[in-house]
Amino acid sequence: MGVKIVVEVNGTAQSHEVEARTLLVQYLRDVVGLHGTNIGCDTSSCGACTVLLDGESVKSCTVLAAQADGRSVTTIEGLAEPDGTLHPVQSAFREHHALQCGYCTPGMVMAVVSLLKENPSPTESEVRLGLEGNLCRCTGYHNIVKAVLAVGATAGATAGATAGAGAAAEAGR
Amino acid sequence: MSILGNRVLRVEDPKLLTAGGTYVDDVELPGAVELCYVRSPHAHAGVVSIDTEAARRAPGVLDVLTAADLALAPIVQHLPGIPAEMARPFLAGDRVRFVGEAVAVVLAETRAEAADGAALVEVEYDPLPAVVALEHAASGETLLFPAAGSNVAARIAPAPAPSSAPGAAAPGAEGSIFDDCEVVVSERFVNQRLAPCPLEVRAAAAVLGEDGRLTHWSTSQTPFAVRQALAGALGVEEGKIRVIAPDVGGGFGAKNGDYPDELLVGVLAHRLGRPVRWCETRSESMLALGHGRAQQQTITLGGSRDGRLRAYRLEVVQDCGAYPLLASFLPHLTRAMASGTYDIERVEFESVSLVTTTAPVVAYRGAGRPEAAAAIERAVDRFAAEIGMDPAELRRRNLVGPQRFPFENPTGTVYDCGDYAAALERLLEASDYDSIRAEQAARRSCGETVELGIGLAVYVEITGAADLGGEWSAVEMLPDGTAVVRTGTSAHGQGHATAWSMLVSDALGIPIDAVRFVQSDTDLVARGVGTFGSRSLQTGGVAARQAAERVVELARELAGELLEADPADLVVDPGGGGIGVVGTPTARRSWAELAAAAAERGTPLRAEVDFTPPGGTFPFGAHLAVVEVDTETGGVRLVRLVAVDDAGRILNPLLADGQVHGGLAQGVAQALLEEFVYDAEGNPLTTTLADYLFVTAAELPSFESLRMETPTPRNPLGAKGIGESGTIGSTVAVQNAVVDALAGRGVRHLDMPLSPERVWQSLAATG
Numbered sequence: 042m043g044v045k046i047v048v049e050v051n052g053t054a055q056s057h058e059v060e061a062r063t064l065l066v067q068y069l070r071d072v073v074g075l076h077g078t079n080i081g082c083d084t085s086s087c088g089a090c091t092v093l094l095d096g097e098s099v100k101s102c103t104v105l106a107a108q109a110d111g112r113s114v115t116t117i118e119g120l121a122e123p124d125g126t127l128h129p130v131q132s133a134f135r136e137h138h139a140l141q142c143g144y145c146t147p148g149m150v151m152a153v154v155s156l157l158k159e160n161p162s163p164t165e166s167e168v169r170l171g172l173e174g175n176l177c178r179c180t181g182y183h184n185i186v187k188a189v190l191a192v193g194a195t196a197g198a199t200a201g202a203t204a205g206a207g208a209a210a211e212a213g214r
Numbered sequence: 215m216s217i218l219g220n221r222v223l224r225v226e227d228p229k230l231l232t233a234g235g236t237y238v239d240d241v242e243l244p245g246a247v248e249l250c251y252v253r254s255p256h257a258h259a260g261v262v263s264i265d266t267e268a269a270r271r272a273p274g275v276l277d278v279l280t281a282a283d284l285a286l287a288p289i290v291q292h293l294p295g296i297p298a299e300m301a302r303p304f305l306a307g308d309r310v311r312f313v314g315e316a317v318a319v320v321l322a323e324t325r326a327e328a329a330d331g332a333a334l335v336e337v338e339y340d341p342l343p344a345v346v347a348l349e350h351a352a353s354g355e356t357l358l359f360p361a362a363g364s365n366v367a368a369r370i371a372p373a374p375a376p377s378s379a380p381g382a383a384a385p386g387a388e389g390s391i392f393d394d395c396e397v398v399v400s401e402r403f404v405n406q407r408l409a410p411c412p413l414e415v416r417a418a419a420a421v422l423g424e425d426g427r428l429t430h431w432s433t434s435q436t437p438f439a440v441r442q443a444l445a446g447a448l449g450v451e452e453g454k455i456r457v458i459a460p461d462v463g464g465g466f467g468a469k470n471g472d473y474p475d476e477l478l479v480g481v482l483a484h485r486l487g488r489p490v491r492w493c494e495t496r497s498e499s500m501l502a503l504g505h506g507r508a509q510q511q512t513i514t515l516g517g518s519r520d521g522r523l524r525a526y527r528l529e530v531v532q533d534c535g536a537y538p539l540l541a542s543f544l545p546h547l548t549r550a551m552a553s554g555t556y557d558i559e560r561v562e563f564e565s566v567s568l569v570t571t572t573a574p575v576v577a578y579r580g581a582g583r584p585e586a587a588a589a590i591e592r593a594v595d596r597f598a599a600e601i602g603m604d605p606a607e608l609r610r611r612n613l614v615g616p617q618r619f620p621f622e623n624p625t626g627t628v629y630d631c632g633d634y635a636a637a638l639e640r641l642l643e644a645s646d647y648d649s650i651r652a653e654q655a656a657r658r659s660c661g662e663t664v665e666l667g668i669g670l671a672v673y674v675e676i677t678g679a680a681d682l683g684g685e686w687s688a689v690e691m692l693p694d695g696t697a698v699v700r701t702g703t704s705a706h707g708q709g710h711a712t713a714w715s716m717l718v719s720d721a722l723g724i725p726i727d728a729v730r731f732v733q734s735d736t737d738l739v740a741r742g743v744g745t746f747g748s749r750s751l752q753t754g755g756v757a758a759r760q761a762a763e764r765v766v767e768l769a770r771e772l773a774g775e776l777l778e779a780d781p782a783d784l785v786v787d788p789g790g791g792g793i794g795v796v797g798t799p800t801a802r803r804s805w806a807e808l809a810a811a812a813a814e815r816g817t818p819l820r821a822e823v824d825f826t827p828p829g830g831t832f833p834f835g836a837h838l839a840v841v842e843v844d845t846e847t848g849g850v851r852l853v854r855l856v857a858v859d860d861a862g863r864i865l866n867p868l869l870a871d872g873q874v875h876g877g878l879a880q881g882v883a884q885a886l887l888e889e890f891v892y893d894a895e896g897n898p899l900t901t902t903l904a905d906y907l908f909v910t911a912a913e914l915p916s917f918e919s920l921r922m923e924t925p926t927p928r929n930p931l932g933a934k935g936i937g938e939s940g941t942i943g944s945t946v947a948v949q950n951a952v953v954d955a956l957a958g959r960g961v962r963h964l965d966m967p968l969s970p971e972r973v974w975q976s977l978a979a980t981g
């Protein structure tokens with residue numbers, strides 16, 4: 042009945058035997074013991090469980106643990122540098138007060154990391170559409186969007202410094 | 215320089231951003247029994263029999279319990295006037311009264327086994343007629359509690375309202391309050407039922423210690439109330455129970471109350487002597503966590519053709535759901551704020567709270583006040599349309615003037631302070647009202663199919679009502695130079711750790727990270743009420759500040775002795791150096807030295823304060839929404855939301871802004887998207903986050919939020935509540951905007967949520 046899996050979680054190889062029906066989010070929380078990733082629904086609607094699977098964001102309640110076999114997973118616990126330096130998205134969330142109760146936050150941060158990887162300097166409407174699958178009940182999304190745009194503007198400014206003034210002006214919208 | 219009033223980043227965030235919070239379901243409890251409830255699929259039915267045999271034989275199942283097995287008395291509600299026959303049982307006995315009501319509980323070794331076991335419990339039901347429509351409930355044709363004799367849970371009788379203008383023509387005994395009104399408008403509004411949807415659902419975990427004391431972790435806004443309810447259910451002293459609300463993932467009023475499925479976790483852990491835990495699924499939560507709003511309102515507003523409002527009547531029918539919990543009381547808050555920011559001579563209010571075969575209704579962000587604001591603000595717009603006056607101008611002519619405070623409104627509520635006209639003018643200017651009106655007219659004149667709508671609301675609400683009690687706080691300086699602040703409030707996202715640390719650090723002159731914040735643990739906090747109704751800063755925050763100030767007094771006395779100086783010459787060093795003689799850096803004792811000396815004498819540097827405010831505070835503001843309505847599809851797009859809010863003196867604008875933003879979003883959500891729907895048979899139709907239109911980032915604009923600060927005289931911080939005002943103004947501002955967009959096409963009123971279908975049908979109907 043059990044399935045043997047080897048998954049790299051936040052840079053550490055984990056090997057376990059799990060039931061075939063075990064979801065990735067259950068595996069991370071109950072087997073690996075990382076409680077940062079939350080569960081907010083049972084219809085894959087809320088995004089609280091978002092993690093990176095081989096660098097791309099997935100709702101970990103929609104993936105079986107067995108499907109993560111041989112792949113790498115990053116959760117909120119693995120995002121900051123080993124020396125504790127926050128990832129730019131984490132810093133921006135704090136600076137812009139993009140979290141209140143914190144329940145959506147781990148999933149939201151991972152979704153943002155993935156969004157910015159695909160689109161380093163998004164517009165406001167791109168951010169809003171890109172985060173449609175991640176629900177937050179506390180912040181009204183205002184400061185989340187602001188935090189993402191701030192990281193995007195920094196990325197844009199850096200790109201602008203090499204590519205010319207145009208990109209920076211674009212990012213400053 | 216004081217840190218108070220500054221934008222200070224949150225001390226809560228580093229952990230939440232790197233490891234995530236420690237929510238109830240994250241608490242490690244090895245060997246815990248898992249619970250799963252068997253819930254009724256019927257809205258109303260007799261319970262004929264429950265067959266637990268198959269479930270008991272399922273793998274991992276330890277036991278299956280029904281109401282008969284539990285033998286627990288119903289839960290006592292601490293609200294006046296609710297018929298005793300309507301008390302809520304822990305598990306349904308011979309009758310179920312809403313879909314989702316628990317009839318049995320399965321105990322198993324794992325969560326999956328408990329769920330599998332629950333699916334095997336066979337319950338035989340004898341269906342009874344559902345009671346969903348309030349008219350049906352009022353008729354008494356079908357009774358939920360035959361012993362009570364009616365479906366009425368509570369009533370507020372129409373008392374003749376005192377006139378705010380002495381000498382004004384009192385209506386004759388037979389006359390109506392509208393007798394002298396040239397224009398009278400009347401309309402029925404539905405303030406629809408909502409699912410509060412905190413992102414974390416409910417969970418509980420409990421363990422009986424070897425010392426015979428129970429520890430119960432709860433997703434609660436009010437841990438002391440949970441302790442009281444558990445003690446009542448177990449028949450033990452409160453001191454034998456410790457309730458801890460660790461990180462809680464939002465509550466919005468709904469995690470405030472005695473939920474049987476939560477309390478049973480503690481009860482069973484006590485009985486079994488084994489740890490027990492439970493976490494509901496979202497689909498369960500949609501059914502079993504209390505709902506919000508659910509009022510039907512009939513308004514009548516009268517005045518003169520030149521725009522002077524004179525008389526207002528509000529009749530409320532409150533849907534309580536299956537058991538009268540807080541909802542039965544909500545009309546009192548609606549009544550208190552019925553006339554809002556307007557100077558209306560005569561106001562009549564009456565309400566009836568009815569039980570129906572739906573989920574119980576509880577508090578949800580604003581709890582009774584958004585309903586009051588929605589009624590009067592919609593009514594004012596309706597009146598403005600009737601007399602052909604700009605709604606901003608009609609408001610301007612009728613607002614209570616700034617010189618009138620303290621102001622007693624016709625329903626007897628005494629507002630502390632305010633300047634409603636200033637809020638309105640600020641709003642009109644910031645939003646450039648005249649040019650949006652001009653654009654609206656331009657679009658209309660060239661016949662554009664996408665109409666522009668502008669909606670206003672000038673609101674006032676009540677927070678921190680004194681009859682809900684005060685709060686306790688204690689501050690202690692420790693010999694290592696750090697301070698601990700304990701509070702009876704129970705934050706679940708509001709940022710109290712940051713706010714309270716600011717208050718203490720400012721009083722003691724120590725860095726903010728030298729303050730440790732303790733809340734939500736009944737063993738570590740002496741007493742408390744909790745966090746709801748935007749009450750925390752003006753009660754618990756004030757208590758914390760005063761306790762810190764007393765610690766300073768104690769320390770000055772001590773330092774005076776140690777330094778052989780007059781305490782009157784001693785001041786706190788704002789740089790963290792402790793206490794010393796003004797201008798003499800050498801004559802000083804550090805906090806660590808003072809705390810050590812105090813400890814040696816057996817009189818620690820510790821003070822506690824209970825602060826009860828003399829009355830509630832009345833945050834106010836003005837909100838403006840701009841919407842585009844596509845008259846071909848009925849689609850509504852919120853283009854702008856501009857908010858001017860006054861919550862008195864602001865301690866930390868970062869936190870205040872966050873509260874406003876969240877409130878605004880929930881207001882927009884009610885206006886445009888969200889509704890918890892039951893069909894006529896009482897079947898819930900919006901039981902998942904795929905069906906219930908929880909507002910997302912994509913439906914919202916960035917908000918334009920402005921602040922006014924009129925300090926309240928009712929507490930020394932000058933602070934009013936800010937947790938709910940965003941919702942109270944924005945909901946009806948958005949609703950007014952949509953109706954305004956369609957005013958030229960004959961639409962006079964539309965209920966929320968303003969779905970494309972509803973908008974489109976109204977256009978089809980008006981042709």
Ligand code: FES
Binds near residue numbers: 079080102103
């Ligand atoms: S828990 Fe995965 S999307 Fe909600």
Ligand code: FES
Binds near residue numbers: 140143179
């Ligand atoms: S911060 Fe509470 S749900 Fe997003």
